[in-house]
Amino acid sequence: MHWYDDYPHIGYDINGKKIMKPATGDELDKFLSTMDDPDSWLSAHNYKEGQDVKLTAEELEIIRRLEGNRIPDADYNPYEDQVEFFTSKTEIMPLSAAPEPKRRFIPSKHEAKRIMKIVRAIREGRIVPRKSGYVPPKPKFYNLWNDAEDKQREEHVMHIAAPKMKLPTHDESYNPPAEYLPTEEEIKEWNEMDKEDRPKNYLPQKYNALRNVPGYGQFIQERFERCLDLYLAPRVRKNRLNIDPESLIPKLPSPRDLQPFPTRLAIEFLGHEGRVRSISVDPSGLWLASGSDDKTVRIWEIATGRCMATYHLDELVTSVVWGPNKEVAILAVACGYKVGLILPEKIFSSELTLHSEEYLKAGFASSVTSETNSKATWKQPTPAEFDQGIRVWVHLQKAVKQVTWHRKGDYFATVAPDANNSAVLIHQLTKHQTQQPFKKNKGAVQRVMFHPNKPMFFVATQRYVRQYNLQRQELVKTMQTGVKWISSLDIHPAGDNLIIGSYDKRLCWFDLDLSSKPYKTLRYHQQAIRSVAYHKRYPLFASCADDGTVQIFHGMVYNDLLQNPLIVPVKILKNVHERIDALGALCVEWHPSQPWLLSSGADHTIKLFS
Numbered sequence: 156m157h158w159y160d161d162y163p164h165i166g167y168d169i170n171g172k173k174i175m176k177p178a179t180g181d182e183l184d185k186f187l188s189t190m191d192d193p194d195s196w197l198s199a200h201n202y203k204e205g206q207d208v209k210l211t212a213e214e215l216e217i218i219r220r221l222e223g224n225r226i227p228d229a230d231y232n233p234y235e236d237q238v239e240f241f242t243s244k245t246e247i248m249p250l251s252a253a254p255e256p257k258r259r260f261i262p263s264k265h266e267a268k269r270i271m272k273i274v275r276a277i278r279e280g281r282i283v284p285r286k287s288g289y290v291p292p293k294p295k296f297y298n299l300w301n302d303a304e305d306k307q308r309e310e311h312v313m314h315i316a317a318p319k320m321k322l323p324t325h326d327e328s329y330n331p332p333a334e335y336l337p338t339e340e341e342i343k344e345w346n347e348m349d350k351e352d353r354p355k356n357y358l359p360q361k362y363n364a365l366r367n368v369p370g371y372g373q374f375i376q377e378r379f380e381r382c383l384d385l386y387l388a389p390r391v392r393k394n395r396l397n398i399d400p401e402s403l404i405p406k407l408p409s410p411r412d413l414q415p416f417p418t419r420l421a422i423e424f425l426g427h428e429g430r431v432r433s434i435s436v437d438p439s440g441l442w443l444a445s446g447s448d449d450k451t452v453r454i455w456e457i458a459t460g461r462c463m464a465t466y467h468l469d470e471l472v473t474s475v476v477w478g479p480n481k482e483v484a485i486l487a488v489a490c491g492y493k494v495g496l497i498l499p500e501k502i503f504s505s506e507l508t509l510h511s512e513e514y515l516k517a518g519f520a521s522s523v524t525s526e527t528n529s530k531a532t533w534k535q536p537t538p539a540e541f542d543q544g545i546r547v548w549v550h551l552q553k554a555v556k557q558v559t560w561h562r563k564g565d566y567f568a569t570v571a572p573d574a575n576n577s578a579v580l581i582h583q584l585t586k587h588q589t590q591q592p593f594k595k596n597k598g599a600v601q602r603v604m605f606h607p608n609k610p611m612f613f614v615a616t617q618r619y620v621r622q623y624n625l626q627r628q629e630l631v632k633t634m635q636t637g638v639k640w641i642s643s644l645d646i647h648p649a650g651d652n653l654i655i656g657s658y659d660k661r662l663c664w665f666d667l668d669l670s671s672k673p674y675k676t677l678r679y680h681q682q683a684i685r686s687v688a689y690h691k692r693y694p695l696f697a698s699c700a701d702d703g704t705v706q707i708f709h710g711m712v713y714n715d716l717l718q719n720p721l722i723v724p725v726k727i728l729k730n731v732h733e734r735i736d737a738l739g740a741l742c743v744e745w746h747p748s749q750p751w752l753l754s755s756g757a758d759h760t761i762k763l764f765s
Contacts, residue, residue, distance in 0.1 A: 156203060165204075177206055315390050320381070326359035329368045335359050410725040413709040415750040416695055417764035418726055422460040424761035426453060429471075431755035432741050437477040437484070440747045442502060444486050445761055446472030452488050454499055457746070457753075457763065463502050466543055468495070474557050480564030483511045485584075487567055489555040494569055495536075496547040496584070515546040518587035530577045531589035549582060549589070561605045568603050568612075579603055579614060597621070602644040613653070615644045620655060622667070634671050636663050643686045645696070652712055652720060654696060656684035662698050664710070664722060675722055679706050682739065690745040697752055699740035703732045705754050705764075728764060732756025 159165045164173035189195045197215070198207040210218075217227045226233065276282040326335040336359055337345065345358060356377070362368050410416075429448030436443050436457070443455040452466040452475055470491030478485035484507055486497040496515060500508050519535065532550040535541075540548075553574040560567045568581045578600040581590045598616030605612060610625040618641065620634040638657035646653050653665040660680045663673040682701035689696045694711040707726040731754055732740045738757035745752055755761045 315392055317385050327357075329360075329362045329365055331359050331361060336361060407723050408721075410709075410723070413723060413725055415693070416707050416709065416725050417728070417750060417752040419764065420762055421751070421765040422457075422763040424455050424460050424462075424763070425759075426462050426465075427451065427759045427761075429759060430735075430738065430741060430757045431759060431761055432472065433474045433476075434742050434744050434753055434755045434761060435475050435477045435486075436744055436746055436753065438479055438481045438747060440749065442477075442499075443753065443761070444475045444477060445755060446475040446488060446490075447759070448472070450490070452486070452497065454486075454502060455761070456502075457751075460763075464499055464544070466497060466545070473555065476558050476560055476567075478564045478567075479560050479562055482507070483514050483564060484508065485511060485515070485564070487558045487560070489558045489569065492551055492554055494549040494551070494555055494558055494582075495545050496549075497544050498546050499544055512546070514585070517585050518547070530574075530591055531580055531582065533587040533589075547584075547587075551580070552577065557602060559604050562607055566605075568605070570600055570603055572599050572601065592623070592625075601641050604644055604646055607646060607648055607650050609650060611650075613644065613646065615641045615655065617641060620644065620653070620665070632667070632671055634665055637661075637673065637676070638663065642684055645687050645689050647689050647710075647712060648691050649712055652710075654687050654689065654698075656687040656698055656700075658683040660684060660700070662687060662706075664720070666720065668716065674720070677708075677722075677724075679724065679727075680704065685740060686742045688743045688745055690750070691747050693750050695745070695750065697743045697745070699731070699743045699754055699756075701734065701737060701739040703734050703739035703756070704729050705731050705740055705743060705752065707752065728754075731762060732760065733758040 156165065159176075164175050166174050168174055192198075194209060198209045200206075201208045216229065220227050220229065273282065277284060325331055342358060345353060350356075356373050357371075424443070424445070427445065427447040427449055429450075431445050431447045433446045434443060435445075441457060442463070443457050445453050445455065447453075448471050450468050450471060452468065452472055453462050454464040455462055466488075468488070468490045470493075472488060472490045474487075474489040476487045478487065484499060484503045486499060488495045488497055498508065498511050498515060503511075518533065530552060534548045534550060536545040536548055549569075551569065551571055551574070553571040555569050555571050557570040558567060565585055566581055566583055568579060571578050571580075576593070576595050577591050578596050579591075579593055581592055582588070583590075592612070593614075596614075596616070598619065600614060600616055602615040603613065604615075611631070612623045612625050614621045614623065618636060618638065620636060620641070622631040622634070623629070624631050634653070636655055636657070638655070638659055638661050640658040641655050642658050643656040644653070651667050653667060655663050655665070657663070660678055660683060662677040662679075662684060664675040664677070665672075666674040680698065680700035680702055681704075684698050684700045687696065687698045689710075694709055695707065696710045697705055697707050699705045705728040706724065707728065709721070709723040709725050711721040713720070733756070735757040740754050740756045742755045743752060744754075750765075752764045753761060754764070
């Protein structure tokens with residue numbers, strides 16, 4: 156603008172005409188116009204155009220914020236949330252796919268210059284490198300009681316670091332709180348005590364300022380006693396192992412990777428009026444049999460939960476087991492002193508029923524009489540019982556607690572714990588014969604079971620499980636369970652592994668090829684375990700207890716004999732059955748083909764989990 160100082164105009168407009176300078180008065184006219192205009196403080200002089208411009212409210216706000224040393228823009232927030240460009244999770248793919256620059260593969264010229272500079276200094280003798288094997292001289296003397304870490308002492312074989320002194324407490328302060336100061340009685344009692352009996356060598360005192368605190372009289376004496384303790388007191392070095400706790404925990408697979416296994420309640424079977432002590436699923440997987448304390452045996456359709464048949468008996472039902480032969484439909488029931496063989500006519504086809512009828516009658520036509528063994532008597536049912544479905548009765552001397560079948564379906568074994576030497580009997584259905592395999596039992600027999608594919612027989616007493624060879628008639632192995640009282644027993648379908656449950660809350664897994672002691676002992680239940688069961692097809696096994704819960708485990712058994720079984724707990728079914736008279740879940744059974752679990756309990760119910 157100073158180019159136009161000598162001219163009457165200040166520039167040109169778009170049409171090329173001169174823009175004349177505005178008339179300017181003296182300072183008095185300027186002051187008077189300022190006093191007359193109330194908005195004069197809102198205006199600013201534009202020297203480029205030579206006139207006053209009125210400022211807007213936004214421009215005034217910017218000027219006000221600049222005077223206060225604040226950010227001009229009122230909408231700007233300097234404290235916005237940080238944007239995480241890089242997350243804590245390590246990404247597999249790079250953020251940029253640009254190729255590596257060439258300079259990363261070429262030696263640096265700057266580093267080469269610095270190295271050559273050092274090499275020239277070594278050649279000229281300005282830098283003397285240390286010789287190989289150079290060891291700095293060790294100091295001849297050092298402070299033995301120095302609290303600071305000293306490498307010289309650490310390297311010594313017999314060095315033991317001195318224990319650190321205790322930190323001062325509140326009553327050692329020059330200005331302690333009032334509650335730490337002793338009373339006159341406490342001071343008098345402290346003075347009357349012997350030095351050896353005093354809890355502390357000083358009395359807390361209060362000073363107004365730190366400069367008034369005198370020297371501690373016992374300082375040299377305490378230091379001398381500490382040196383004596385360090386020198387004379389015997390000390391032992393204890394090497395503390397630095398182990399990562401995570402490395403001690405076994406790496407188990409996720410339960411999601413081990414599916415399928417039962418997780419939720421699917422069907423509830425209602426109808427019994429007493430404790431349901433035993434359940435069994437037939438080989439086809441369509442029918443479920445249950446025995447209860449209400450002296451009834453019920454047959455249910457598993458798919459719908461409908462009760463298809465009910466059999467009323469004279470005694471409490473302790474065990475029900477379907478025959479494993481699919482060509483014959485036989486249900487063995489233990490009640491009181493006898494075992495009944497039931498043929499359910501209504502639910503099976505006429506061909507299967509006819510074949511089963513002939514199979515059960517064949518024993519009565521056999522030439523071998525039941526008098527050959529006085530331990531058991533085979534009898535025909537009464538007409539009323541025959542109409543109900545019962546075909547054969549086997550009378551024993553004591554109450555029967557368990558019935559178990561051989562895999563071929565011709566033999567079945569019974570357990571009567573109170574019968575002493577004849578507690579275990581093996582019965583042949585086709586000939587109506589009964590054998591006593593043991594002349595003398597070693598302990599109170601709790602459970603027995605046949606091997607799934609070998610002529611082996613397992614007998615579980617109170618604390619031991621014995622494996623017998625039926626062909627050679629000899630004892631093969633005695634398994635030491637380590638529990639106080641065995642309650643249940645089951646064998647893996649492959650025949651190489653065994654699980655037992657006990658009343659002292661333990662579940663033991665045995666590898667028959669490995670050892671006579673448990674491979675794993677699991678204790679997850681809070682009360683006594685009542686039943687354990689393997690699945691016939693899936694790598695699953697389950698246990699139920701008096702706490703009303705059912706534990707489901709993944710138990711993978713490998714074909715490679717050198718690889719140990721994998722046991723992983725996958726599911727806890729809580730509060731499956733209510734506790735009544737300190738009894739909860741009493742029996743568990745797997746479906747033969749599906750990953751379904753059935754359980755029965757003291758609350759008169761049967762539940763299916765899928």
